[in-house]
Amino acid sequence: MTDSLLTVDGLQVEYPGRGFRAQPFRAVKGVSFDIRPGETVGLVGESGSGKTTIGRAILGLAPVSAGTVTFKGEDISHPTKQRRRELTRDIQVVYQDPYSSLNPSLTIGDSLAEPMIVRKTPKREAQERVRELLDMVRLPADAADRMPREFSGGQRQRVAIARALALDPTLIICDEPVSALDLSTQARVLELFLEIQERTGVAYLFISHDLAVVREMSHRVAVLLHGELVEWGDGDTVTSQPEHPYTQRLLLASPVPDPVAQEQRRADRLRLKQLHADQDLQAGAA
Structure with a gap:
């Protein structure tokens, strides 16, 4: 192992x-x-x-x-x-909100280069790394000269991923x-x-x-x-x-495209939730 x-x-x-x-x-x-x-x-x-x-x-x-x-x-x-x-x-981190994770006053290129500049990376080397990062997350090279407000939520999250990768964590x-x-943007970002x-x-x-x-x-x-x-x-x-009742409830909470199956999952989840609530009540009384 x-x-x-x-x-x-x-x-x-x-x-x-x-x-x-x-x-x-x-x-x-x-x-x-x-x-x-x-x-x-x-x-x-x-x-x-x-x-x-x-x-x-x-x-x-x-x-x-x-x-x-x-x-x-x-x-x-x-x-x-x-x-x-x-x-x-x-160790780096990518947060939930792509709108607040980037400095709105910095260009994308400056945001990506910042952690490298802090560690005394030469400017030319940092600029080359920025181009590599943008290519890695499938953004055009000219994105480096643009501001975060010019990008969609999915694009900003790609920038946040690129920033997390800047120091090779x-x-x-x-x-x-x-x-x-x-949902469609989620799928593309997960694939990335x-x-x-x-x-x-x-x-x-x-x-x-x-x-x-x-x-x-x-x-x-x-x-x-x-x-x-x-x-x-x-x-x-x-x-x-899943073996644990709580995980079973999480699984039943995940939506499926079939309306009939979704209705059955909802009923099963409510039944399971009530069953566990009753068990907890009995355990407390004991």
Whole structure:
């Protein structure tokens, strides 16, 4: 088995409670998984499940109260500000909103060159790299001289992907990177992610609430519920034959084009939800 690129072991993230004597809020509760080089791990769950918090903890932006995050054999659970900046060469992120992830006052070329210039890359070399990046994400070379407002949402997300690739990272955290896009644009951007992975060997932590998107992208899948890992395993198995009731509900929530089948899925999902609610009520009473 290939050694892991990233290992998350027993991760807990807590935030101070609101108000006097309030108990801390534990957003992530002992989560463990790993990512191998060149692999995509899908992290799926509904809003509030803790999936984005895990991504932030890996980036050093959320407080790790217990457990460890290990990258290339190094514990990065509590990086200094300097070490966190250094890690951006190897760990990058693509956010959900392509409109806010780019500086509106910089040209596309300047946005792409900025992380290289910060690291003292010669200007000519940075400009050549910008042209390579634009070609990699299928944007014309003259895009470098244009402003973000001149592009559609899908094109801006391509620019955001190019920026994440600028320093040749080995891991990219993709935090709901297609949820703000329409379905046809989503498909093209997902295809681009797959092509880039095949070309560069980069690994992805692909965070999404959509099990269908995660199934398309992921080699292995982790399912989160209220900050806990409830299912973890092979992507095809978890997304087609899930064992945990919560994952089964997520699967039934994914739309299908057949109206009759969709109606049946909706009924099955409601029945399953009610069954689990009754079980939880009985367990609480016991």
